[in-house]
Amino acid sequence: MSEEHTFGVEEEFLLVDADGRPAAAAPAVLRDSPEELQPEMVTCQVESVTPVCEQADELLEHLRAQRAQLVDGARARGLRLLASGTSPVEDTARLTPGERYRRIADHFRGLMDTVNVCGCHVHVGVPDASVGVEVLNHLRPWLPVLLALSANSPFADGADTGYASWRYLSMSRWPSGGPPPYVESVAHYESLVGELAESGAVLDAANLYWDIRLSPRHPTVEVRVCDVAVTAEEAALLAVLVQGLAASARSRIAAGEAAEPVPQEVLRADLWRAARDGLGGRCADPLTRTLRPAHETLRGLFDEVRPQLRDGAKEFAEQTVGKVLADGGGAARQRAAFARRGDLSEVVAFLAGQTEP
Template structure:
């Protein structure tokens, strides 16, 4: 089973405020094996790894691409910030990247487009076909709060503490096509739903299917869009191999005829709200029982879920990063700890920025 990861980052000046040079930084990049890309706002940049067959390969690609991106930003006196939301108060908008599609989205959706200045991590896992992808999505819906709690990395926004661990996820839910995927009866059911949303104008095109899990239209992959961008490349690699492991477990359930959990959409939305609020610092709904469990126990739960399907270095990497998360907490806890030292958000920026190798 192969995997690839896309990471979105904020581009900031030395003082930590947004810089509107994303297209220029990406345009100056000499791409190695993966890709460096523009995003919808001028204050964001994105990397996309090539297809990887192991956690070690994925981690190496993430480190290489992050360093490439940071070096290109540094050449312009800028920094790359792995945070789900902008930390500091801004006096100007992030600016829309001058491409027809992005400008159309911004014009049509109005103030909701402000939610685009958020940075997530997207994982693509290979699947046999799109119909199987829908069955996998149905079975992994209950695990979305776990993945969100593990990756929560956006407590601050516009100069204040939001009170959430992943404010990115809460703000992203403003898009009418965002949030957890419904339980779909079939691929035809999925396509009917997408067609109806397009007719309603809730999306300008199929690229705006923003559900937390979606089958790709162009590649034989299932995309998971649940996570905040990770502080470290190791955490991002964990998300990649963790999602691949969950897909492998779901494939096994399909082969054995085990049905998907009939988790209702309104309940799953509530579970995701709680995971976005607490991260690993409080409580998270269990994908097994629906009851609240301590956030500190979430890494161990995922490790146990992955143990039958991960082998060798992949299992070692997953265990190592999950143990660190259990002890140190998620990115939101790291951000708040950095702020608590001097009560300065600029210290949080300094703590997070990715530096060239």
């Protein structure tokens, strides 16, 4: 399998009770589950990890099957599975038992109040770390539009935050949260991680929460900026677009084209705007460095990746992008559900209905 065309997805979900409150039930739900279904840092969260895939339809099949398994495990215990970046209703998360999680909690203290959030992490294969660093640099400017597309966490602790992705703002509070700087080389990347560890801002490379990073465990670039998607189709779309961006980056690298070194401070501001507005507002365009309607910036991203998509991925992406733009992003659909009766139970019902087969 050529690493140039490989990708995979990790999805995080909330387990909730009949009232929509997060339920500390991950150990019970995951009992006897396959190893690709895993616990997360708090006991009301579960995670799915797809195998390495090459085709969009292959990936989508795994995403659907894993969601169905988790839904069945939750339903057997009177619970529901939610694909939302944050819990719409108030909750008090409990730490999953384990030495590593306890060490993180002891070290980062009050920041643990922000860990009950759910993301979608996309891995794309790279041949080695040196190519990975260059791909990372080329993908950095596209992070805001990926966040805008995926924004799916407008409610938190029983209130509308005013943001499309409150998950992103929550994770940005961590000392290694947000976008990475432009990286000159593998040695530069490793020195940055080493200095963060020396300061105590991270415990190790796996504790690095940059929006995009080199995976500490796999030969991949890992894009971590996205909220968990409402549907499996939207999660697959995110993966297809990230894989297309990585393929485009490698074409540009082969042609000797350097990545645009967008300053970290500017990129952080662009990401804040994307987290606030989602698909319904304006988003920084990496090609023009101007604010444009987010749907236009998304179309620009699709134009960038279209030549790289193959084996049905182009048709799938065109169809799914069109559907998302017609229906609105996850945040807009959550708010539309709330507006029906002014009740967060409608949001919970909407989200649960989207994950159930």
